[in-house]
Amino acid sequence: MEKVIEETKQGTSLVLEHKAGNTKKLFIESYGCAMNFSDSEIVASILANEGFNTTQILEEADLVLVNTCSIRDKAEQTVRKRLEKYNAVKKINPGMKVGVLGCMAERLKNQFLEEEKIVDMVVGPDAYKDLPNLLKEVEEGRDAINVILSKDETYGDISPVRLLSNGVTAFVSITRGCDNMCTFCVVPFTRGRERSRDPQSILEEIADLSERGFKEVTLLGQNVDSFLWYGGGLKKDFVKASEMQKATAVDFAQLLEMCAVAYPKIRFRFSTSNPQDMHEEVFHVIAKHHNVCNYIHLPVQSGSTRILKEMNRQHTREEYMKLIDRIHEIIEDCSISHDIITGFPTETEEDHQDTLSLLKYVNYDFGYMFAYSERPGTLAARKLEDDIPEEVKKRRLQEIVDLQQEISLTRTARFIGQTVEVLIEKSSKKSDAHWSGRNSQNTTVVFPKEQYQVGEFVMVKINDCTSATLIGEAVEYSSIMQ
Numbered sequence: 001m002e003k004v005i006e007e008t009k010q011g012t013s014l015v016l017e018h019k020a021g022n023t024k025k026l027f028i029e030s031y032g033c034a035m036n037f038s039d040s041e042i043v044a045s046i047l048a049n050e051g052f053n054t055t056q057i058l059e060e061a062d063l064v065l066v067n068t069c070s071i072r073d074k075a076e077q078t079v080r081k082r083l084e085k086y087n088a089v090k091k092i093n094p095g096m097k098v099g100v101l102g103c104m105a106e107r108l109k110n111q112f113l114e115e116e117k118i119v120d121m122v123v124g125p126d127a128y129k130d131l132p133n134l135l136k137e138v139e140e141g142r143d144a145i146n147v148i149l150s151k152d153e154t155y156g157d158i159s160p161v162r163l164l165s166n167g168v169t170a171f172v173s174i175t176r177g178c179d180n181m182c183t184f185c186v187v188p189f190t191r192g193r194e195r196s197r198d199p200q201s202i203l204e205e206i207a208d209l210s211e212r213g214f215k216e217v218t219l220l221g222q223n224v225d226s227f228l229w230y231g232g233g234l235k236k237d238f239v240k241a242s243e244m245q246k247a248t249a250v251d252f253a254q255l256l257e258m259c260a261v262a263y264p265k266i267r268f269r270f271s272t273s274n275p276q277d278m279h280e281e282v283f284h285v286i287a288k289h290h291n292v293c294n295y296i297h298l299p300v301q302s303g304s305t306r307i308l309k310e311m312n313r314q315h316t317r318e319e320y321m322k323l324i325d326r327i328h329e330i331i332e333d334c335s336i337s338h339d340i341i342t343g344f345p346t347e348t349e350e351d352h353q354d355t356l357s358l359l360k361y362v363n364y365d366f367g368y369m370f371a372y373s374e375r376p377g378t379l380a381a382r383k384l385e386d387d388i389p390e391e392v393k394k395r396r397l398q399e400i401v402d403l404q405q406e407i408s409l410t411r412t413a414r415f416i417g418q419t420v421e422v423l424i425e426k427s428s429k430k431s432d433a434h435w436s437g438r439n440s441q442n443t444t445v446v447f448p449k450e451q452y453q454v455g456e457f458v459m460v461k462i463n464d465c466t467s468a469t470l471i472g473e474a475v476e477y478s479s480i481m482q
């Protein structure tokens, strides 16, 4: 079940190169989605100007920040457990301050300060620029909170530091928030309204990454396909925008193409797509540009049209299948992955069978699978009873995981005998004599190191595989990307 993402048991603590003259120590830990990891880099960058260098040693920290996830109850429980650990450390280091960032901060607000005595500061995802002020309050002995959501904050003017980076792959956020209101999802409440970032500042960030030797960029958003830049603000205001603004507006397909053309030696990925907002133009951009990866993460959540409707997903099972057909008609050998939720309220055995049969139809390369977790305040929590027993949710989840595992193996095996282009990212976890990287379709590839180096694009002949990893040998440098 290697491909099933559960909330990390322990978040990842992040460090950056030290800034001379900084004397205070920041321990910053992130849980949840890539956006949180990317946000932590923005936070570290803001605090580097306030005298903080990052540390990986919790016990020596002056300030501990935890960037939190609310997507499922388990994610929140993990953070609560971490707070207990910080509490224990605070006993030996009483000067240490603790701040909670991200989605739990936004969801629980003041309640956090009341429930968790250890917490000194609560900061929502749109309030990170206020951190210097909030820190002053904390240093003067007061609790501090800012959970105001914004309709235009994109942090486009902040150049994020790259934490614990391999120096090869980076995330660049292009939209924030989400307007979709899927009935199970807490994100629209914790991350606010959807807004797009100025393409100019996106290109500048990529230019900086390129100069520093980065070779792969993942464009990041809750819902990247609804990216729309016409001068800023909420998307609904687009109807009121001037003719000039509309004429020069940039949508996601255009942004992706701008990036691909401007940086032909950088490989581009993007995440996440919502089927209802995904347009064919994006498929054409993928097909046209070698440096845009043949891989789409296209969460479906359920294979039953009735459940999709209850989830407020704006498409049917059949429309989703048509979209998949179009992907294969337009893009040669594209990998597709999914998110699926089992046991959404009212889900019957028949609905569950619909999900299993959709899995077979799409032939997904892999997926992230979850049991439904009711989130307070969402439409589903208010309108629908969480009526599927835990053991039924778990059994259905296991059936989906098992089927996906089977399909993944056949999908991965298709590469045996082929020679694929791989960007070398790091040493293989299992063997220091092997490199690990990914091909365009996002499958991990390992092969003997020989003379090759991290950050190089190489052609690897595939000889063997497991369900998630290709095993091969490098035959030459890529003639296109290297």
Ligand code: SAH
Residues within 6 Å of the ligand: 033, 071, 072, 184, 185, 186, 187, 221, 222, 223, 271, 272, 299, 301, 339, 340, 341, 370, 371, 372, 373, 374, 375
């Ligand atoms: N657009 C987001 C997706 C939201 S969260 C992104 O960029 O990744 C990721 C996945 O978590 C969702 O696609 C969904 O499958 C799952 N999820 C969201 N809310 C959930 C809930 N209440 N219970 C179980 N899984 C959930």
Ligand code: F3S
Residues within 6 Å of the ligand: 178, 179, 180, 181, 182, 185, 186, 187, 188, 222, 223, 274
């Ligand atoms: Fe959540 Fe649906 Fe948006 S899953 S992040 S409300 S697209």
